[in-house]
Amino acid sequence: MEETINSSITVALLLLASSSYCHLLVSKLPKGVLRIVFIVPILYLNCSIPWYFQSILLRGLSSGFISWITNFKLLLFCFDRGPLVTNVNNYLDFFAISICPLKVKEKPPQNPASTFQTLLIMALLTLPLAANFYIKQKYALLFHALSVLILLFVLTFFGAPLGRTLARYEPVPIFNKPYKATSLQDFWGRRWNLMASHIMRLLIYFPTRDSLSGLIGFSGAKVVALISSRCFRSHA
Numbered sequence: 001m002e003e004t005i006n007s008s009i010t011v012a013l014l015l016l017a018s019s020s021y022c023h024l025l026v027s028k029l030p031k032g033v034l035r036i037v038f039i040v041p042i043l044y045l046n047c048s049i050p051w052y053f054q055s056i057l058l059r060g061l062s063s064g065f066i067s068w069i070t071n072f073k074l075l076l077f078c079f080d081r082g083p084l085v086t087n088v089n090n091y092l093d094f095f096a097i098s099i100c101p102l103k104v105k106e107k108p109p110q111n112p113a114s115t116f117q118t119l120l121i122m123a124l125l126t127l128p129l130a131a132n133f134y135i136k137q138k139y140a141l142l143f144h145a146l147s148v149l150i151l152l153f154v155l156t157f158f159g160a161p162l163g164r165t166l167a168r169y170e171p172v173p174i175f176n177k178p179y180k181a182t183s184l185q186d187f188w189g190r191r192w193n194l195m196a197s198h199i200m201r202l203l204i205y206f207p208t209r210d211s212l213s214g215l216i217g218f219s220g221a222k223v224v225a226l227i228s229s230r231c232f233r234s235h236a
Contacts, residue, residue, distance in 0.1 A: 007052045011062070014049070018042045019095040022074065035078035043071050070098050072199045082202050083172075093168070101195060102169040204228050 022042060029035050047067045050059040076082030083097050087104040096102050174195050181187030205225045212221035 004053070004055060004058070007054070007058075011049055011052050014045065015066070015099055016095070018045055019098060020091065022077070022098075023091050023094040026077075031078060031080045036075070039074055039078060042074060046071050046074075065101070066099065069101075069195060069199065072203055073098055076199070076202055082199070096169060101172040101174055103172050104168055105170050 022039065026035055026038050029038060049066045050062040053059050053062065073082055073084050077084040083103060084094060088094050088097060093104060097104070172195055174193060176191045176194055178187055178191040181191050205228070208228050209218075209221045209225035212224055215221075216224070
């Protein structure tokens with residue numbers, strides 16, 4: 001149990017650091033190849049995240065959401081496409097949407113926490129967890145008391161803006177009642193893993209169709225784009 005907690009803390013800190021790097025540095029670079037070059041280390045890091053866990057369940061979840069979906073979101077971000085570009089106004093938006101199956105509501109609450117407040121809140125909440133690696137056993141009680149005081153401080157002074165910030169998000173539907181599928185095509189194309197289908201359209205289907213339309217015509221380009229996106233999804 002202790003090893004799982006320590007691994008989770010390590011992964012959380014790595015994700016916070018990598019998201020900060022992408023949001024604060026990579027986003028300032030021109031879209032295209034240069035962004036991809038600077039984001040390759042983050043893609044490699046995300047692929048290694050599942051191996052920090054011993055649990056098969058945690059490895060499976062982190063592989064699906066971080067090694068696969070987060071990396072595809074970052075690739076779309078390199079070309080100013082996808083969910084990390086649409087309605088992302090601050091670091092918390094970027095972090096939440098890149099890691100979790102979330103999106104910003106069409107009419108989000110007003111006056112959310114500012115970027116400075118968000119970073120301060122996350123620092124106050126994560127620094128005690130990071131310090132847990134270096135706390136000796138005889139200071140454990142003091143450490144836990146300090147953690148409770150920090151949590152109370154955050155809830156007291158930042159509870160309202162933090163609540164409005166968290167209320168900005170809603171879950172992205174991943175499945176659409178797959179048990180009601182009337183055919184294999186209906187199951188695989190319209191009801192199963194909708195997030196992956198959406199990402200494949202943005203990353204593979206639309207660019208392939210648009211780039212080939214002038215060479216083989218719009219209809220032929222649609223066929224090639226469809227086959228490419230299906231093959232890529234099947235082997236991803």
